[in-house]
Amino acid sequence: MATTQRADKKRRQAGRDDGITAAGELGLDQETLRGFYRQMVVVRLFEDAAQRSFRQGKIGGYLHVYSGQEAVATGFLATYQDGDKVITAYRDHAHALLLGSDPNAVMAELFGRGTGLVKGKGGSMHLFDVANGLWGGYGIVGGHIPLGVGMAYALRYQQSDAIVQLYLGDGAIHNGAFHEAANLAGLWGREGLNPTLFVLENNQYGMGTSIERATAMTDLAAKFDSYGIEHEKVDGMDLEAVLACARRAVARVRETGRPYAVEALTYRLVAHGAGDFFEKYRTKEEVRTWRERDPIGLFEQKLLASGMADERALETIREEAKQIVDEAIRFADESPEPALDEMATDVYADAAE
Ligand SMILES: Cc1ncc(C[n+]2csc(CCOP(=O)(O)OP(=O)(O)O)c2C)c(N)n1
Ligand SMILES: [Mg+2]
Numbered sequence: 001m002a003t004t005q006r007a008d009k010k011r012r013q014a015g016r017d018d019g020i021t022a023a024g025e026l027g028l029d030q031e032t033l034r035g036f037y038r039q040m041v042v043v044r045l046f047e048d049a050a051q052r053s054f055r056q057g058k059i060g061g062y063l064h065v066y067s068g069q070e071a072v073a074t075g076f077l078a079t080y081q082d083g084d085k086v087i088t089a090y091r092d093h094a095h096a097l098l099l100g101s102d103p104n105a106v107m108a109e110l111f112g113r114g115t116g117l118v119k120g121k122g123g124s125m126h127l128f129d130v131a132n133g134l135w136g137g138y139g140i141v142g143g144h145i146p147l148g149v150g151m152a153y154a155l156r157y158q159q160s161d162a163i164v165q166l167y168l169g170d171g172a173i174h175n176g177a178f179h180e181a182a183n184l185a186g187l188w189g190r191e192g193l194n195p196t197l198f199v200l201e202n203n204q205y206g207m208g209t210s211i212e213r214a215t216a217m218t219d220l221a222a223k224f225d226s227y228g229i230e231h232e233k234v235d236g237m238d239l240e241a242v243l244a245c246a247r248r249a250v251a252r253v254r255e256t257g258r259p260y261a262v263e264a265l266t267y268r269l270v271a272h273g274a275g276d277f278f279e280k281y282r283t284k285e286e287v288r289t290w291r292e293r294d295p296i297g298l299f300e301q302k303l304l305a306s307g308m309a310d311e312r313a314l315e316t317i318r319e320e321a322k323q324i325v326d327e328a329i330r331f332a333d334e335s336p337e338p339a340l341d342e343m344a345t346d347v348y349a350d351a352a353e
Contacts, residue, residue: 028243030308030309033308034303034308034309034313034317036074036078036243036299037296037299037309037314038317038320039070039074039097039098040070040074040239040295040296041296041317041318042097042103042321042324043066043070043074043093043097043098044067044070044296045321046093046094046097046103046106046324046325047066047067047093047094047270048065048325049325049326049328049329050063050093050107050110050124050274051063051270053110053111053329053332054274058111058332058333059112059124059274060112060123061112061123061124062090062123062124062125062273062274062275063110063124063273063274063275064090064091064124064125064272064273064274065091065093065274066091066093066094067268067269067270068203068266068268068270068290068295069091069094069236069266069267069268069295070295070296071238071239071242071266071295071298071299072199072201072236072264072266073094073095073098073167074094074098074242075241075242075243075245075246076197076199076246077098077099077165078243079246079247080133080165081162082133083133083160083161083162084162084163084164085133085148085151085152085155085165086133086164086165087134087135087138087144087147087148087165087166087167088136088138088144088166088167088168089125089137089138089139089167089168089169089172090124090125090126090137090138090139091169091201092124092125092127092134092137093106093110093124093127095127095167096117096127096129096132096134096137099129099133099134100132101117101127101129101132101134102117103324103325103327103328104328104331104332105117106328107328107331107332108120108328108331108332109122109123109124110123110332111332111333111335112337113332113335113336113337113338114335114338114339114342115331115332116335117129118346119338119342119345119346120337121338121346121347122137125137125138125139126138135148135151141171141206142168142172142178143177144166144168145166145172145175145177145178145181145182146181146184148164148166148196149164149166149181149182149184149185149188149194149196149259151164152164152166152185152195153184153193155195156192156194156195157193162195162254163195163197163253163254164195164196164197165197165199165250166196166198166199167199167201168199168200168201169202169206170202170205170206170211170214171205171206171207171209171214173200173220173223174206174214174215182198182223182226182227182229182259183226183227185198185229185259186228186229187227189228189256189257189258189259190228190258191257192256192257192258193257194258194259195253195256195257195258195259196253196259196260197250197253197260197261197262198224198229198231198259198260198262199261199262199264200221200261200263200264201264202220202263202264202265203266203267204267204268205268205272205281205282207272208279208280208281210281210282220263221233221261221262229259229261230258230261231260231261231262231263232245232249232261232263233262233264233265234262234265235264236264236265236295237265237267237293237295238295238298239295239299240299240302242264245262246262249262267290267293269287269290269291269294
């Protein structure tokens with residue numbers, strides 16, 4: 001497993017620092033492109049398995065999967081460099097896996113086991129893996145946004161050239177925490193002290209509330225104007241478009257120390273949470289239409305059309321991904337519950353520290 005993660009990391013890093021490139025002209029080699037396909041398929045199969053396990057009663061608490069949005073995190077995290085920090089809300093499994101967290105440990109965390117990424121004490125919404133750049137995993141909508149902006153300030157204060165990738169949903173942007181934090185990001189950014197890349201994952205719903213029912217001003221990227229933060233939109237279902245946009249945006253934030261926002265237009269192809277069975281707020285027809293733009297299906301078509309992979313190569317990758325996920329389920333199933341004497345460990349700060 002460690003070997004495949006290292007290979008993934010190398011592949012992710014292979015695509016960076018090449019300057020400004022448009023979608024379709026990324027100049028990525030076959031191995032890199034297939035690597036991205038593999039990452040997206042691992043995430044999708046992982047989420048399918050997690051949702052099944054939740055519905056079998058093996059996962060407690062709550063669980064939100066990322067299916068449909070894979071191209072967004074895959075594209076943006078391809079630009080990750082050591083030292084960067086990534087912070088997101090509760091739909092966080094993909095971010096952890098793409099940053100290189102061990103799938104076994106992530107699944108065990110969802111199962112609440114002692115071998116989990118945070119020893120079974122966080123669960124699905126609170127993944128944390130500092131060694132790989134993931135600073136959480138937060139369940140309070142919008143609550144992580146001030147933390148991310150503060151981390152970006154700290155990075156420049158420490159004279160680092162690292163950046164923060166801060167993921168937020170279309171629902172979170174109406175939260176007061178967003179507006180206060182964005183105001184400070186814009187202000188500090190004037191001095192080059194806020195390298196925050198806001199990645200607004202617009203999947204068009206906050207639970208069962210569509211954007212139109214949540215705000216009178218539905219151009220979400222434009223909300224960043226109020227705080228002097230420049231922005232653009234990208235097709236979040238098209239991995240190559242996301243990659244091209246991510247490279248530009250990340251390079252800009254890293255160089256200037258100023259915040260920047262990208263609104264990725266995407267769609268959640270599954271229920272809001274694994275415990276939700278009825279989707280009264282949207283039509284089956286709407287979901288069917290979006291399925292035709294499934295980011296994995298679109299990327300498959302591109303790989304086949306460009307000759308970068310044939311059906312057999314894709315099938316092999318899918319089979320490998322299935323093995324990784326099967327192994328994660330087996331590992332989580334067989335892992336022990338957290339030990340009782342671990343209950344207070346890492347929960348309270350040591351007053352002496
Ligand atoms: C402060 C707060 N209010 C309400 C909730 C309940 N809640 C959970 S998810 C959610 C919707 C958030 O939507 P969005 O930011 O678009 O994220 P998505 O689920 O689409 O990824 C809400 C309102 C919460 N967790 N925290
Ligand atoms: Mg949303």
